[in-house]
Amino acid sequence: MQVVSGPVGRQKVHYEAPPAEYLPPEMDRFLAWMNGPKTMEPALIRAGLGHLWFVTLHPFDDGNGRIARAIGDLLLARADGSPQRFYSLSAQIQRERKAYYDMLERTQKGTLEVTEWLLWFFRMLDEAVNHAHGMLDAVLIKARFWQRQQGTALNARQIRVLNRLLDGFEGKLTTSKWATLAKCSSDTALRDINDLLERGVLQRSESGGRSTSYELKVD
Structure with a gap:
């Protein structure tokens, strides 16, 4: 053989x-x-x-x-x-x-x-x-995140994109990328993002760039 x-x-x-x-x-x-x-x-x-x-x-x-x-x-x-x-x-x-x-x-x-x-x-x-x-570690982080969000009214688009972030999204999350992931318009994406910023779920990234980017807020 x-x-x-x-x-x-x-x-x-x-x-x-x-x-x-x-x-x-x-x-x-x-x-x-x-x-x-x-x-x-x-x-x-x-x-x-x-x-x-x-x-x-x-x-x-x-x-x-x-x-x-x-x-x-x-x-x-x-x-x-x-x-x-x-x-x-x-x-x-x-x-x-x-x-x-x-x-x-x-x-x-x-x-x-x-x-x-x-x-x-x-x-x-x-x-x-x-x-x-x-x-x-990733599974535990994801489980703890969603435990903290119990009772938070999120729409299907927000849940989908947040799960992508928790699963290890590569690159910077911008409004345009949100719109692509959520299959929605840029205006709708911006409304979703602003809603999560107000709730303290997302924060603006401190890294520079031509476009504003966002990341999950770590407690």
Whole structure:
């Protein structure tokens, strides 16, 4: 089994799996290690090694990477000692697909010295946790915002645009952008904005620019 890319006749071999006759005993060893008693490796190192070991054996025609990421997640769940996890290493690896395949190729084509792979694996784990924290913070900010606005009479346009701001609107919110987001005229957008300024929901941004911009008022 080979992992290749490129046109026919000029393919690049990224990885060549072990010969088929070696696969059954190697899979037995892998499963015994996975399901056996805890070894001397720290739990996080075990997760990184399990992922690498399975994807290196490459037992299937397709789906080896997905299964390897699931195995890594399983071993991380065991390391956490909890069935509930609020971060996804698999999702982080998907966000870094190119670097992931480059790292696998360097590791598998070398001497199987795994230090560089484990350092990369831990960095992805750290970024996955940070990403989850960022998402959780955003959810909590949004929930607290709408709790504060209970009883405030807002129209559908205002609710729509405020949700866009809470979800991480990029750039400056101007009257024209409000009109585009809310699908309304500029005059209507300005009335909506002025209403929210009076209520203390929005404030004028202190950043300069040719057009006045607005931002959520932080308590």
